[in-house]
Amino acid sequence: xxxxxxxxxxxxxxxxxxxxxEDRNMIQLSTGDMLREAKSSGSEMGKRVAEVMDRGxxxxxxxxxxxxxxxxEGDKKGGFIFDGFPRTLAQADALGALLDEMGETLDVxxxxxxxxxxxxxxxVNRAKEAVAAGGTARADDNEExxxxxxxxxxxxxxxxxxxxxxxxxxxxxxxxxxxxxVKASIAGVLG
Ligand code: B4P
Numbered sequence: 001x002x003x004x005x006x007x008x009x010x011x012x013x014x015x016x017x018x019x020x021x022e023d024r025n026m027i028q029l030s031t032g033d034m035l036r037e038a039k040s041s042g043s044e045m046g047k048r049v050a051e052v053m054d055r056g057x058x059x060x061x062x063x064x065x066x067x068x069x070x071x072x073e074g075d076k077k078g079g080f081i082f083d084g085f086p087r088t089l090a091q092a093d094a095l096g097a098l099l100d101e102m103g104e105t106l107d108v109x110x111x112x113x114x115x116x117x118x119x120x121x122x123x124v125n126r127a128k129e130a131v132a133a134g135g136t137a138r139a140d141d142n143e144e145x146x147x148x149x150x151x152x153x154x155x156x157x158x159x160x161x162x163x164x165x166x167x168x169x170x171x172x173x174x175x176x177x178x179x180x181x182v183k184a185s186i187a188g189v190l191g
Contacts, residue, residue, distance in 0.1 A: 001026070001079040001190070002104055004086070004095075004169075006160060007112030009149040010119040010126075011175050012182055016112070017083040019183050024190075025078035027071075031085040034067045035059055036138075054139040056148030058087055058156055065094045072098055079107075087157045092164075109164040110186060112175035120146060 001024075005013040017028040035053055038046035049059045068085055086092040099106055123146050127137035140149065164170040171189045175182050 001107045002082070002099065003079070003107055003190070004082040004109040004164075005084070005112060006109055006157070006164070007175060008114065008116075008119055008153040008157075009146065010122040011112040011114045012122075012179070013083045013112060015179060016182060016186055017081045020081050020186075023187075026081050027075075027077050027079070028081045028083055029068060029071050029085065030083040031059075031064050031067060031087075032083070034071070035064075038067075054145065056140050056145035056152065058152050061088055061090045061094070065091060068095070069098060072102065076104075086160060087152075089159055089163060092160055106169060108171055108189065109160075109169045110189060111161055111164075111170055111172045112182070113172055114175040116150060118176060119150070 003020075003026075005017055007013055014030060014032070017030065020026045021028050035049050039050045039053065040046070045063060049063060052059050064085060064087075068082075072080070082095065086095050096106070120143070123141050124143070127141040130137045130141075140146070161170065173182065173185045173189060177185070
C-alpha cells in the first residue's frame with residue numbers, strides 16, 4: 001500500500017508516519033527529514049536549501065522530486081508513506097509519473113485536518129521542549145517562519161486536496177484529537 005500524509009505544518013504527519021513504519025513495516029519518505037539531513041551535511045544542495053527552509057518557504061520542486069526519485073529505488077517493504085510530499089501540483093504530477101513507471105499505485109491520500117491555532121501551539125511547544133531537553137529548536141519552528149509555512153500550505157499545497165479528491169483517493173482524518181486518537185482514525189481509514 002502506498003499512501004500520502006497531507007496536511008499543514010504541525011498536523012502530525014511525521015508523528016503518525018512513525019507509527020505506520022512500526023505497525024505496518026512501511027517506508028517513511030519525509031522530504032522534510034531528507035532536506036534537514038542535506039542541510040546538516042553541509043553539502044552544496046544543503047547550503048542552497050537551508051535559508052529557504054529556515055524562512056518557512058518551499059524548496060524547489062526540482063530538488064525535492066530528485067530526492068524522492070532516489071529513495072524510490074530502494075526496497076519498498078510494506079509500501080511507501082509519502083510524508084510532506086507532494087506539496088505542489090507539479091510534485092503531485094511527478095509522483096504520479098514515478099509510480100506509473102514503477103507499476104505502483106497510490107492507494108490513499110490522508111488529509112490531516114487541524115485548525116491554525118492548534119498548529120501554532122504544537123509548533124511553539126515542540127520548540128520549547130527541544131530547548132528544555134538541552135537541544136536547539138528547529139530553525140523554522142518559530143512564529144515568524146510558521147506564518148510563512150502556513151501561507152505556503154494554503155497557497156501551494158491545499159490545491160492538492162481538490163486534485164486528489166477528483167482522483168477519488170482522498171480521505172479526511174480529524175487531526176485535532178490526542179495522538180492515539182488520530183492514530184486510531186488513520187487505522188480505521190487504512191483498514
Ligand atoms: P516538514 O518536516 O514536513 O515539517 P512539518 O510540516 O512541520 O511537520 P509535521 O506535520 O510532520 O509535524 P509533526 O508530526 O512533526 O517540513 C519542513 C520544511 O521542509 C518545509 O517548511 C519546507 O521548507 C521543506 N519541505 C519539506 N517537504 C517539502 C516539499 N515536498 N516541497 C518543498 N519543500 C519541502 O508534529 C509537530 C508537533 O506536533 C510535534 O511536536 C508533535 O509531537 C506534535 N503533535 C503531533 N500530533 C499531535 C496531536 N495529535 N496532539 C498533540 N500534539 C501533536
